[in-house]
Amino acid sequence: MRVRLLEATENPEELICLGARNDYMSDWVADQSFEDAMAGVEGEDVEAQKANFLARLLKRGHYGPFEHPSATFAIEGASRSCMAQLTRHRHASFDVQSMRYVSFDEVDPAAVEDGEMVVTPPSATDPDWVGRNQSVEDVDEDDVARREAVFRRSVRRSVEDYQELLELGMPPEDARFVLPIGTEVNIVVTLNPRSLMHIADMRAAADAQWEIRELTEQLLDIAAEWCPLTFEYYEAEMKHRKNRLAP
Numbered sequence: 164m165r166v167r168l169l170e171a172t173e174n175p176e177e178l179i180c181l182g183a184r185n186d187y188m189s190d191w192v193a194d195q196s197f198e199d200a201m202a203g204v205e206g207e208d209v210e211a212q213k214a215n216f217l218a219r220l221l222k223r224g225h226y227g228p229f230e231h232p233s234a235t236f237a238i239e240g241a242s243r244s245c246m247a248q249l250t251r252h253r254h255a256s257f258d259v260q261s262m263r264y265v266s267f268d269e270v271d272p273a274a275v276e277d278g279e280m281v282v283t284p285p286s287a288t289d290p291d292w293v294g295r296n297q298s299v300e301d302v303d304e305d306d307v308a309r310r311e312a313v314f315r316r317s318v319r320r321s322v323e324d325y326q327e328l329l330e331l332g333m334p335p336e337d338a339r340f341v342l343p344i345g346t347e348v349n350i351v352v353t354l355n356p357r358s359l360m361h362i363a364d365m366r367a368a369a370d371a372q373w374e375i376r377e378l379t380e381q382l383l384d385i386a387a388e389w390c391p392l393t394f395e396y397y398e399a400e401m402k403h404r405k406n407r408l409a410p
């Protein structure tokens with residue numbers, strides 16, 4: 164899976180600060196320079212003031228100002244299962260690659276067997292991988308060895324069946340019913356820092372599934388460059404404290 168930033172608000176942390184400073188000033192925020200708007204905030208220079216102010220907002224739970232900036236990410240090759248988890252979050256905007264208009268008629272089923280088009284979970288190939296709700300006691304070494312073969316055979320067969328249904332004239336919107344939930348999809352998602360921190364609260368946590376955890380970590384890495392002070396504070400002080408942003 165790959166994640167890239169498509170577009171984002173410039174100077175997002177200035178915008179967060181201005182939004183919040185608006186709450187505490189009698190003058191109109193739009194008439195102020197950033198330096199003037201930050202006057203009175205503790206810090207040697209404006210960068211230190213920004214860092215202190217953002218940390219104070221997060222510490223107090225004043226999360227509203229973190230909704231003003233937004234970032235749009237392009238995600239390539241998530242499974243439909245991961246997509247179903249991500250799109251449960253309602254404070255985000257999505258575009259999802261359509262299986263009605265994009266058909267996989269040219270994909271080589273042998274390539275699918277080798278890992279194209281369908282995400283291969285680590286438990287299919289890594290005998291030491293232990294996932295949630297796994298009945299480890301009941302599985303012997305032969306079973307572990309056979310997992311990969313069964314998984315690969317199954318995804319290949321479903322793509323072969325899908326392509327045969329297309330050849331038999333079935334529309335892609337119906338033939339797709341036989342494709343696995345691991346089928347890859349490209350997603351465009353727009354988030355604000357608050358919604359991203361909330362998603363990370365839930366999806367970077369140890370009890371979330373490996374794929375959405377990996378996706379969330381990639382989003383957080385990009386966000387750390389886009390909103391460095393906010394996500395540095397989040398990483399150091401807030402991450403892994405579940406539901407900090409939506410009690």
Ligand SMILES: Cc1cc2nc3c(=O)[nH]c(=O)nc-3n(C[C@H](O)[C@H](O)[C@H](O)COP(=O)(O)OP(=O)(O)OC[C@H]3O[C@@H](n4cnc5c(N)ncnc54)[C@H](O)[C@@H]3O)c2cc1C
Binds near residue numbers: 253254361365371
């Ligand atoms: C480990 C894990 C396992 C899960 N297992 C399942 C499962 O088995 N089945 C399943 O269906 N789901 C499951 N989920 C999904 C989960 O229940 C949530 O639906 C999903 O994570 C969206 O998060 P959210 O509820 O915080 O809502 P978001 O849409 O992210 O909203 C953020 C916050 O806004 C507030 N909010 C949003 N909408 C409303 C509303 N209508 N009313 C009141 N407050 C609102 C809430 O405070 C909410 O926390 C699982 C999630 C995790 C992390």
